[in-house]
Amino acid sequence: MRNDKLWKSSLFFFVLNCCVLITPTDEFSLGNCTIYFPFDYSKHLKVRCCRMDYRRIPSTLPQNTVDLDISCNSITRINEGDFIRLPNLIILNMSHNRISEITNNALSDLPNLEELNLSNNKIQAVTTKLLSGLANLSHLRLDSNYLEVIENQSFATLSNLRFVNLTNNKLKHISRFQSVFQIPHLEELYLGMNRFSVFNSSDIPSALFGLKKLDLSLNPLTMFKITENIFPGLEYLDLAACFQNDTLDWLILDKGFLNTIKTLNLSRNLIAEKQLGDIMQSFTSVTWMALDYLKEFNVETLLQKACSRSLLNELHLKGNGVLSMYKSSLEHLVNLTELRIRNNRLTQLNDTLQVLPNLRLLDLYFNDIKKLDCSDFANLTQLRQLFLGGNGIVTINACIFKDLGNLDELILHSNSLLMLGDAFTYGPQNLRYLDLTGNKLSTLENLSFKALRSLQVLYLTDNQILTIKPHAFEGLINLAEISLACNKITQRTPKIFAGFAAMARLQILDLSCNYLSYESQVELRNPPFIMLSELKVLKMNSQHRGLKHMPSNLLKGLKKLDAFYAGNLNVECLHVDTFTYTPNLYYLDLTSNNFVNRNALTSRLFHPISGLHVLHLGQSHLKSLNFLVDANLSSLKSLHASTNDLQLINQTIIQSLPQLKQLELHNNSFTCDCNNVWFIDWAAVNNATQVLYLNRYECRYPLSLSGTNLAAFNTESCYVNYDFICFICSSSIVILTLVVSFIYHFLKWQLVYTYYLFLAFLNDGKRKRTTKHLSFQYDAFISYNVQEEPWVMEELVPKLEGEHGLRLCLHHRDFEPGKAIIDNIMDGIYNSRKTVCLITHNYLKSVWCSHEIQVASFRLFDEQKDVLVLVFLEDIPTQQLSPYYRMRKLVKKRTYLRWPKPGEDTRAFWQKLKMAIETKENMEEDRRILSGKDKDCV
Ligand SMILES: *[C@@H]1O[C@H](CO)[C@@H](O)[C@H](O)[C@H]1NC(C)=O
Ligand SMILES: *[C@@H]1O[C@H](CO)[C@@H](O)[C@H](O)[C@H]1NC(C)=O
Ligand SMILES: *[C@@H]1O[C@H](CO)[C@@H](O)[C@H](O)[C@H]1NC(C)=O
Ligand SMILES: *[C@@H]1O[C@H](CO)[C@@H](O)[C@H](O)[C@H]1NC(C)=O
Ligand SMILES: *[C@@H]1O[C@H](CO)[C@@H](O)[C@H](O)[C@H]1NC(C)=O
Ligand SMILES: *[C@@H]1O[C@H](CO)[C@@H](O)[C@H](O)[C@H]1NC(C)=O
Numbered sequence: 001m002r003n004d005k006l007w008k009s010s011l012f013f014f015v016l017n018c019c020v021l022i023t024p025t026d027e028f029s030l031g032n033c034t035i036y037f038p039f040d041y042s043k044h045l046k047v048r049c050c051r052m053d054y055r056r057i058p059s060t061l062p063q064n065t066v067d068l069d070i071s072c073n074s075i076t077r078i079n080e081g082d083f084i085r086l087p088n089l090i091i092l093n094m095s096h097n098r099i100s101e102i103t104n105n106a107l108s109d110l111p112n113l114e115e116l117n118l119s120n121n122k123i124q125a126v127t128t129k130l131l132s133g134l135a136n137l138s139h140l141r142l143d144s145n146y147l148e149v150i151e152n153q154s155f156a157t158l159s160n161l162r163f164v165n166l167t168n169n170k171l172k173h174i175s176r177f178q179s180v181f182q183i184p185h186l187e188e189l190y191l192g193m194n195r196f197s198v199f200n201s202s203d204i205p206s207a208l209f210g211l212k213k214l215d216l217s218l219n220p221l222t223m224f225k226i227t228e229n230i231f232p233g234l235e236y237l238d239l240a241a242c243f244q245n246d247t248l249d250w251l252i253l254d255k256g257f258l259n260t261i262k263t264l265n266l267s268r269n270l271i272a273e274k275q276l277g278d279i280m281q282s283f284t285s286v287t288w289m290a291l292d293y294l295k296e297f298n299v300e301t302l303l304q305k306a307c308s309r310s311l312l313n314e315l316h317l318k319g320n321g322v323l324s325m326y327k328s329s330l331e332h333l334v335n336l337t338e339l340r341i342r343n344n345r346l347t348q349l350n351d352t353l354q355v356l357p358n359l360r361l362l363d364l365y366f367n368d369i370k371k372l373d374c375s376d377f378a379n380l381t382q383l384r385q386l387f388l389g390g391n392g393i394v395t396i397n398a399c400i401f402k403d404l405g406n407l408d409e410l411i412l413h414s415n416s417l418l419m420l421g422d423a424f425t426y427g428p429q430n431l432r433y434l435d436l437t438g439n440k441l442s443t444l445e446n447l448s449f450k451a452l453r454s455l456q457v458l459y460l461t462d463n464q465i466l467t468i469k470p471h472a473f474e475g476l477i478n479l480a481e482i483s484l485a486c487n488k489i490t491q492r493t494p495k496i497f498a499g500f501a502a503m504a505r506l507q508i509l510d511l512s513c514n515y516l517s518y519e520s521q522v523e524l525r526n527p528p529f530i531m532l533s534e535l536k537v538l539k540m541n542s543q544h545r546g547l548k549h550m551p552s553n554l555l556k557g558l559k560k561l562d563a564f565y566a567g568n569l570n571v572e573c574l575h576v577d578t579f580t581y582t583p584n585l586y587y588l589d590l591t592s593n594n595f596v597n598r599n600a601l602t603s604r605l606f607h608p609i610s611g612l613h614v615l616h617l618g619q620s621h622l623k624s625l626n627f628l629v630d631a632n633l634s635s636l637k638s639l640h641a642s643t644n645d646l647q648l649i650n651q652t653i654i655q656s657l658p659q660l661k662q663l664e665l666h667n668n669s670f671t672c673d674c675n676n677v678w679f680i681d682w683a684a685v686n687n688a689t690q691v692l693y694l695n696r697y698e699c700r701y702p703l704s705l706s707g708t709n710l711a712a713f714n715t716e717s718c719y720v721n722y723d724f725i726c727f728i729c730s731s732s733i734v735i736l737t738l739v740v741s742f743i744y745h746f747l748k749w750q751l752v753y754t755y756y757l758f759l760a761f762l763n764d765g766k767r768k769r770t771t772k773h774l775s776f777q778y779d780a781f782i783s784y785n786v787q788e789e790p791w792v793m794e795e796l797v798p799k800l801e802g803e804h805g806l807r808l809c810l811h812h813r814d815f816e817p818g819k820a821i822i823d824n825i826m827d828g829i830y831n832s833r834k835t836v837c838l839i840t841h842n843y844l845k846s847v848w849c850s851h852e853i854q855v856a857s858f859r860l861f862d863e864q865k866d867v868l869v870l871v872f873l874e875d876i877p878t879q880q881l882s883p884y885y886r887m888r889k890l891v892k893k894r895t896y897l898r899w900p901k902p903g904e905d906t907r908a909f910w911q912k913l914k915m916a917i918e919t920k921e922n923m924e925e926d927r928r929i930l931s932g933k934d935k936d937c938v
Contacts, residue, residue: 108133115139143167150177168193241268267292277305290316314338374399396423413437444472481508497528530557539565546570563587606631672699674718781832783852
């Protein structure tokens with residue numbers, strides 16, 4: 001294995017050009033968690049890992065996380081070391097898990113922690129070591145656990161703790177958890193919903209000077225005794241639902257002990273009115289009091305008992321079944337500014353409220369007031385907020401609001417208004433917020449809102465509006481937001497769009513959930529929003545019959561449009577000019593449309609809106625995101641395309657979105673094979689874009705992997721292949737290099753020779769045609785060493801010239817005198833059909849002979865003719881031959897002849913030699929050799 005690695009790494013240099021090795025970087029993967037904008041790794045991070053079924057604290061969280069929310073998971077234990085990588089945490093929310101055990105010192109890695117939320121777990125005890133080390137902790141939530149025990153000294157080291165919530169546990173005796181009351185700077189203590197039956201100041205070791213808020217609600221108290229001034233600074237006391245019956249033992253030794261309390265909640269106590277009245281008398285300075293849902297309540301009598309009546313600013317009387325009120329019962333509440341009597345049974349107000357001239361907020365939600373009188377709100381000149389929702393009011397007269405010159409907010413939703421009539425023709429002039437949602441208005445008449453010159457927000461959502469008169473909105477010169485959502489408006493609603501012209505400052509227009517619909521993309525003659533040049537947000541989503549088509553100039557005039565909601569419209573494609581009118585578009589929602597066609601969205605569509613930051617394309621039947629490649633969306637930060645039919649996300653798409661920070665793609669038809677490997681790896685590893693909920697992405701293809709987790713797809717296998725290919729590729733190169741150099745070194749001549757034979761073979765046909773008719777002066781040029789001259793003259797010449805009639809060229813006989821020897825050799829060889837070399841030891845040493853052999857060989861290259869015939873007159877051991885001869889001897893048996901040993905018969909030799917000379921050329925034979933058909937010739 002080691003060798004293998006060495007081998008591979010040494011090959012690396014060979015393969016640099018042919019492949020790129022992917023080196024995995026060590027970035028973190030966020031898995032199921034989400035980092036919230038602003039998304040900047042240099043700054044402190046907020047990480048949300050809610051509802052992800054985590055069983056333990058994930059180890060992959062970024063180290064600079066400052067705020068971690070890992071609530072609503074399935075964590076059961078916190079172990080030592082779980083937070084070792086998160087030393088910067090300041091806020092930690094682990095609520096709604098199943099934590100029952102936190103090992104000692106598990107939290108001591110968090111020296112900077114300020115807020116710790118452990119609510120809704122299964123913790124049974126706060127031990128001394130549990131919270132040790134949290135020197136900076138100021139907020140602690142342990143509510144909704146199973147706490148029964150809080151050990152002494154548990155909070156001893158938490159010198160900065162100010163807020164403790166222990167609501168909804170199983171604590172019984174205050175005397176058993178004194179450590180809570182020893183927290184030096186405690187300001188807020190929540191002890192509601194436990195099992196205390198006794199609250200006695202003598203159980204508390206020493207006064208809590210800093211305590212401002214104490215919540216004891218929902219404890220079954222039978223005794224409440226304060227005999228010492230233990231809460232000298234207490235401002236808020238919650239005793240809601242504490243006293244369930246009349247056997248209560250209530251003792252406040254000195255009224256001065258509670259005279260700092262300003263806020264008192266006595267709601268939901270089921271004791272007799274008389275006893276409640278007694279309790280109320282212990283509080284002399286209360287300005288805020290809640291008396292909701294009492295068992296017995298009588299406006300006339302109970303309120304008389306509150307000794308601080310005249311101090312009261314805010315009074316809550318919710319859910320007490322009040323039928324009527326009288327001036328006499330309210331007239332002492334002179335300082336009252338907020339009166340909340342929602343969920344009662346008032347049918348008429350008469351003129352009782354006139355005695356409360358300082359009232360600023362009046363909450364009459366969910367009573368039974370069908371009709372308002374002109375005197376109901378007379379004199380309430382200070383009133384700012386009037387809530388009349390859920391009453392069944394049918395009509396409103398102009399006189400009702402005549403004194404409400406300061407009214408800012410009027411809520412009339414969920415009534416039964418059929419028409420507005422003159423309700424707003426005189427006032428309230430300073431109204432800024434009017435909510436008429438959920439009534440039964442069908443027509444908006446001209447001048448309906450004439451006097452509301454200050455109105456900024458108008459909700460007409462969820463009515464039956466079908467007709468809007470051309471001057472309906474006249475007077476709304478300051479209106480910034482109007483909602484006409486969920487009405488019956490169609491594109492033909494008379495003059496609806498003409499009316500918009502009056503609202504020159506309009507910034508938000510909601511027309512969603514109506515009946516708008518267009519038959520084609522053809523330009524409209526009167527684009528509806530042409531006058532709304534200030535509009536920033538337009539909502540047209542969810543038209544009941546589907547908008548179907550978006551006319552190409554629908555958005556004309558909206559030059560400041562920021563956000564366009566066009567989801568759920570059953571639109572099939574968008575005209576390329578759609579957004580040419582809205583160059584400032586920042587947010588575009590096209591979810592739930594029907595972009596089945598591949599050309600439904602084009603790159604050009606997005607060119608006019610290159611500043612787009614957020615794009616929603618979920619549930620739109622998209623098959624690919626390729627249109628984004630040239631869309632020039634260089635500012636896009638957030639892309640949502642979940643629930644589509646996307647299979648592959650390639651690198652070019654992602655690279656065309658340089659600013660992308662969030663990408664949401666779950667529930668697509670991902671293909672889990674090597675084609676998607678780039679995306680799978682990038683999604684997990686890149687540190688610029690978080691791919692939301694990557695762990696939930698499922699594979700759809702190939703079918704064998706359908707339903708498996710995309711992130712779990714083993715991309716390694718793809719790279720292993722590349723590696724392997726690299727390996728093969730590089731090994732081959734090396735081996736080839738080795739072989740080539742080997743061959744070059746040892747077999748150079750054989751190679752060169754074979755190469756020329758091969759060339760000659762290729763040119764065979766051509767040669768046949770061109771050389772057929774050439775005739776030669778000689779049949780053979782005889783190349784020999786002078787020492788062989790006797791043999792030539794006595795044996796060879798008589799035999800070949802005499803007996804066989806061949807013409808031979810012999811240098812001593814036929815060379816032209818006076819000509820350079822080399823020229824003579826050339827002529828001799830070129831004028832002969834063959835060159836016969838008579839090889840002996842001397843021949844091999846001779847310079848001229850080797851010239852002759854070279855020239856003969858040269859004819860092979862020159863004329864594609866192999867003319868050499870080698871005749872060995874002596875036995876020459878093969879190793880003494882040069883590689884050239886050796887090769888020739890090997891491959892050309894026929895032209896390699898041996899002179900018989902003395903005594904042997906020479907006839908066969910002469911016969912063969914004659915044939916070798918007479919053979920036209922040796923090409924036939926070469927061909928047979930090269931094609932391996934020469935076996936029979938051995
Ligand atoms: C992420 O979520 C899935 C399902 O919600 C869960 O099975 C998994 O354990 C979670 N955690 C990690 C680290 O993937
Ligand atoms: C205290 O805990 C209770 C019960 O979980 C919760 O309803 C309440 O909002 C908490 N109060 C504060 C101030 O956190
Ligand atoms: C009052 O409450 C105590 C304890 O909860 C109970 O024992 C007693 O019977 C109750 N009395 C009445 C009259 O309900
Ligand atoms: C009303 O409250 C103010 C302070 O909010 C106080 O000064 C004034 O005395 C109060 N009025 C009465 C009649 O108690
Ligand atoms: C309102 O006043 C009328 C007389 O002005 C009276 O008959 C009626 O009972 C009063 N209703 C309420 C609810 O106070
Ligand atoms: C309205 O209030 C003024 C003083 O604020 C008072 O003089 C007048 O009597 C009140 N009107 C009614 C109808 O109570």
